[in-house]
Amino acid sequence: xxxxxxxxxxxxxxxxxxYGRLRPEGVDTAHGVILxxxxxxxxxxxxxxxxxxxxxxxxxxxRCIIGPNGAGKTTMMDVITGKTRPSSGTAFFGQSIDLSRxxxxxxxxxxxxxxxxxxxxxxxxxxxxxxxxxxxxxxxxRRTLRARLSGEQIDTIGERLQLIRLLGEAHRPAGLLxxxxxxxxxxxxLLMQEPQLLLLDEPVAGxxxxxxxxxxxxxxxxxxxxxxxxxxxxxxxxxxxxxxGKVTVLHEGSVLAEGTMDAVQSDPRVVEVYLGR
Ligand SMILES: Nc1ncnc2c1ncn2[C@@H]1O[C@H](COP(=O)(O)OP(=O)(O)OP(=O)(O)O)[C@@H](O)[C@H]1O
Numbered sequence: 001x002x003x004x005x006x007x008x009x010x011x012x013x014x015x016x017x018x019y020g021r022l023r024p025e026g027v028d029t030a031h032g033v034i035l036x037x038x039x040x041x042x043x044x045x046x047x048x049x050x051x052x053x054x055x056x057x058x059x060x061x062x063r064c065i066i067g068p069n070g071a072g073k074t075t076m077m078d079v080i081t082g083k084t085r086p087s088s089g090t091a092f093f094g095q096s097i098d099l100s101r102x103x104x105x106x107x108x109x110x111x112x113x114x115x116x117x118x119x120x121x122x123x124x125x126x127x128x129x130x131x132x133x134x135x136x137x138x139x140x141x142r143r144t145l146r147a148r149l150s151g152e153q154i155d156t157i158g159e160r161l162q163l164i165r166l167l168g169e170a171h172r173p174a175g176l177l178x179x180x181x182x183x184x185x186x187x188x189x190l191l192m193q194e195p196q197l198l199l200l201d202e203p204v205a206g207x208x209x210x211x212x213x214x215x216x217x218x219x220x221x222x223x224x225x226x227x228x229x230x231x232x233x234x235x236x237x238x239x240x241x242x243x244x245g246k247v248t249v250l251h252e253g254s255v256l257a258e259g260t261m262d263a264v265q266s267d268p269r270v271v272e273v274y275l276g277r
Pocket of ligand 1 (some may be wrong): 044048049067068069070071072073074075076
């Protein structure tokens with residue numbers, strides 16, 4: 001890996017019409033890699049939550065991360081989003097953006113979105129309004145919250161509603177949605193900012209089987225349009241979204257195994273520390 005410089009303030013395309021294409025501005029992905037983690041160590045009072053972790057994610061890839069409780073999955077996401085600083089190692093967004101020098105806000109503006117396990121939506125606002133607020137909160141576009149939406153923006157929100165399977169719920173208060181629908185809405189809100197890399201922490205926890213299935217369809221539709229990192233314990237769901245792509249198994253703060261779902265599922269080390277339990 002050859003990071004060349006640091007650039008904390010990255011500009012974006014400034015519009016919503018680029019959806020469906022990876023937004024190359026500001027992030028140098030000439031080598032086809034959106035995220036490089038190299039030799040990352042995070043210590044909490046001497047305990048290594050991450051231990052020389054090295055991992056990279058390709059542009060447009062949907063990478064699943066699995067591993068037992070305490071393996072370091074959340075800590076890794078905390079490092080990527082600037083919430084936790086590694087004690088050693090490097091984290092680069094594309095070739096040149098050194099995440100270790102940026103605030104959480106600057107990282108979000110640079111194009112890394114994160115979805116935590118619990119949904120956080122504006123419950124009193126309708127589904128449509130939630131997406132509208134997310135669009136207007138996009139710092140790449142200067143707009144006030146009271147500004148009227150243009151026809152193009154209304155169309156964009158309509159497209160997202162369709163994508164997140166909530167077209168029929170557009171005018172319902174978000175507080176009345178099911179748990180799964182709230183999760184989809186929050187994914188839709190993150191997508192309004194057109195993140196280049198989207199981190200999802202256990203997106204199907206607490207969902208019904210039908211909701212889980214629809215979430216897999218949704219993420220499969222995002223594949224190639226965004227780069228995605230999905231942490232999950234639901235192995236059926238992971239199989240449904242990993243397809244022939246790579247699955248990374250974390251254990252004790254390092255990568256234990258990496259490969260197709262079939263390969264990692266039949267790896268005796270993975271069975272021993274995780275799948276066989
Ligand atoms: N702020 C902290 N202070 C001390 N120890 C911590 C802190 N955050 C995490 N840890 C420890 O680091 C290890 C890794 O935790 P982490 O939450 O990253 O694991 P995980 O793989 O996300 O687990 P899970 O699947 O249960 O969410 C755990 O042993 C945890 O107790």
